[in-house]
Amino acid sequence: MGRKLLLWLIWVVFTGYTVWLAPLDRPDTWPLVQRLLTFKFAEVNAILMAIFWLMGVWPMIYACLMFADGKIQDFRIWPYFIGSNGIGVICLIPYLILRKSNPKFTAYKDTLLKILDSRLTGLALLLITIVLVGYAINAGNWGDYVEQFQSTEFVHLISIDFCLMCLIFPLTSLFDDDMARRGIKDGRIFWAVAIVPLFGPLAYLCLRPNLPEFSTKTSKVGSAHPTSSSLWLDTQG
Template identity: 30%
Template sequence: MINRKRCDGNPSISLSQRPGSLQVRRSFAKDEKPEDPVLKEEGPSESDGERGRDWTTSLLLFLLWGAIMYYVFNLAPNQTPSRDMYFLQKLLNLKGDDGFRMNGVLVSLWNIMGVWPLVYSMLLLPTGRGSKGSVPVWPFAVLSFFGGIYVLLPYFVLWKPPPPVEEAELSRWPLNFLESKFTAGIVFLAGLGLISYAALVGGGDWSEFFQYFRESKLIHVTTLDFTLLSAFAPFWVYNDMTSRKWYEKGSWLLPLSAVPFLGPALYLILRPAAKTVALVSSTSEQK
C-alpha cells in the first residue's frame, strides 16, 4: 500500500506493506515527482500498530515477566552475598590484583552480557521500535546494558508494529551505527572470542561455575538473563527479517538464530540494509 499525504505544501509518500513490515517514507520537493507511475491517492488509514496489537501475547509476556522477577527476588539462590559482592567488585575492576584468579566461564559470561544489549539494539531499531504514540524503545535499549532481559521484557509487553521510517533517518545516529556491517562484524567477533574462551578454559572452571550457579544469586541471575536473551532472539530476528522482506532468501538463518548470541550476531552481518530493501521491495511489488 502506498499513501500520499501533504504537509506544508510538500507531498510526502509512504511506502508500506503490511503490519509489522519496515516502511520507509520519502519526501519530495514541491516540483519533484516520484518515479513510480502507479502511486495512488488514498485517505488516512487505521494505524498499523493498532491493527497489530495482540493483547493476549502482551498479557502472557507480562505474566512471564512478573514470574521471572518474583523468582529473581525471592527464589533464586543467595547463599553467598559477601562473595557475590567481591566477585562484582572484581568484574567491575574495582579491586586490584590480589592474587585471586576469577573463574574463566564467569568472566566470559559477564563480558558477553555487555554485548548482548547491542545485538538487541540492532534488532529493535528501526524494525522493532513501537508504532507512533507507543512507548519509545531507546530507554529500554539503554537500560538493558544494566538490566538485560529484565528491562527489555516490559518493552516486549508494550511493543506494537513500527511506524514509517524517514529515509534520511537511516543515515543519522544511532541508526547508521546500528545498521553498519562494521558494527555487526565487531559484535560477532567479540562474541565468538568470549564464547571460545569459555569453551577452552577447561573442565575445572566449568565445574566451579556450576557450583557457583547453585549458590550465588549474582551468577544465577546473570545466567538466567543470558538464557532468556537467547530464547527471545529468534523472534526478533524473524521480525527484522520479515520487515526487510528478506524471509524467502534468509529463512535458513532463522534456525541458526537459536544458537546463543552467535546466531543473531551472524544474522546482523548478513542481513540486507533496511533502506535498500524497503525501497526496492516496496516499489517492485507495486508494478
Template identity: 30%
Template sequence: MLANLHLISCNFSSQSFDLRPRSSSSRQTQSLHHPKLPRLLPKAGFNQPFLLKHNENFPIQRKGSIQICRSVLKSPDDPEKEQEGLKESKDVGARESRDWTSSILLFVFWGGILYYVFNLTPDQTPSRDMYFLLKLCNLKGDDGFRMNEFLVSLWYIMGLWPLAYSMLLLPTGRSSKSKIPVWPFLVLSCFGGAYALMPYFVLWNPPPPSVEESELKRWPLNVMDSKLTAVNGCLSLLSQQVLLAAGLGLFIRAGISIDDWGEFFQYFRESKFIHITSLDFSLLSLFAPFWVYNDMTARKWFDKGAWLLPLSLIPFLGPALYLVLRPSLSELAARSEPE
C-alpha cells in the first residue's frame, strides 16, 4: 500500500499560519469577539446556508487560494512510454535530418552512366555482338568458331555477381526507413547488372531493420545466411564456397589466356555489348567494398573482420572470400544470449 503512494507538492500562499497551540478558552474568545474574523453562524435558523464573508484582513488571500497539485512520482508505465517517445522522436528527427547529398550525387552519376551506355559507347559491330550473345547463351551450336576465353570468363562472372550481392543485401542491406524492398532490384540485376541495382543504392537509407529469429528460418535467408542448422547451414556454406571457387576458377581461366587479352581489348573498343558488360563488371566491383563494410558493421564484426575490408577491393574474389568467412546472424544471436 505504501508503494502506491504518490508525493504531492502544492504551492500554498506565501503567508504563514500561526500553528501554536492555544487553550480552549482563548480559542472560544477569539472566535466570538475578534473584530477581524467574519461571522460564521447565521442569525436565522439552521435552515439557511452558512455564509462565509471574506474580510480584507483575513489572513488567506482571495487570489491564488486554489492551488494546482502535481505528483512528483511517475507511474510504472512512464519509463517505457518515455523511452518509446524518445525512440520515435529520434526516428522522426533522423528522417527529417536525412542528408540527400549522396543520393543526389549517386542519381546524377547513374544518369550519366545510362547516357554514356545508350549514346556514347562504340557500336561498330552490331551483327557480331548478336552472334557473341547467342554463343555465350548456348543458343548457337558448335560452328567451329573459338570464343575468346577472357570474354567467356567475364560473362560467367557476371552471372555470379547477383548471387554475391544477394548475400550482401539480404538482410543487412535492407532499408528500414525508406521501406523500399530490395528483392525486385536483385531480380532485375540478373539481367541489368549494376544498372538495375544503382536505383536502389540511391533510395537506400540506413540503418537496416532488425532481423527476427523466425525470419532467419525462412527462404532466402535460411540458405544465404544461416550456418547453424544442418540442411540450411550446409546449403548456405556450400553456396558461398561454390561462389568463391567458381570465381577463382574463372579468374585463373582468364589469367592463363594471355593470348586472348589483346583480342578482348580490341573487342572492347569496337563492340557495344562487350563495352557495356565490362563497364558493368567495373561498377559492381566498385560498389562491393561499401556493402561489405555495411554488412560487417551491421553484424558488429568489424573488430575481427577489418582485415577483410582491404581484400574486398579485389574484384569479385574479395567479397566472395568475405561471404565465406563472415559469421551468420543466427550464430551471432546464439553467442549474445546469456547462459
C-alpha cells in the first residue's frame, strides 16, 4: 500500500506540473519534436536526442514485464503501453497502481509474449541504449542542454520524465512479481537492478530465466510453480 501511495503522489505532482507548464502550447515545442523524430542530428543537442529516443526504450523495458503481468489482470494493458510511448509515466503509473500483485504465471505464451520474454529482446534494447548513451557522451553539449532544461518546457519535462521512469521501476511490485514468477529469490539481484538506473533493468532482461511454457490457452493462474532460480545464468534465451 505504501508503494501505491507513493506512486499516486508522483503521478499527481508530475501531472499537475506538466499541465501547469503546458509544453504543447509553446510555439517551440512541435518544431523541436519534428527535428527529433526526423533525426536532424545537426540541429539538436545529442543529449536531448538520446533522452528522447531512450524514452522509447523505457516503455519497451516495462513492456517486457507488463505484458506477462497483463495476462493475469482484469483489464487490458495496451492503452497504458501505447500511452506511455507518448506521455511517459503519466500513462504508465496508473497501470502500476491499478494492477493486482500476483507472483505466479500460468497463462499461455503467445508470439508477442515469447518475443518480450526472450533475452534477445533485452540484448537488443541494451545495444540500442549503449549506442544512444555513447552518442550523448561523445557528441553532447552539456552547457547547452542545461540551458535548454531551464528555458524550454518540453526539454524540462522529458528530462524529468526520463528520471521518473528510472525511479519508479523498483518502486512498483511489478518488478517483484516478475522475479517471483521466474523463481528468483535472491534479494541482492533486486538491489543490483534497482540501484543502477536504466542499465540495471536492461541487464535483468538479458539474464532473467524464461517464464514457464503452457501448451494451451486455457491455463489458469496459480496452477504451476515458477521457473527455478538456478536458471538465472542459463544461456537459453
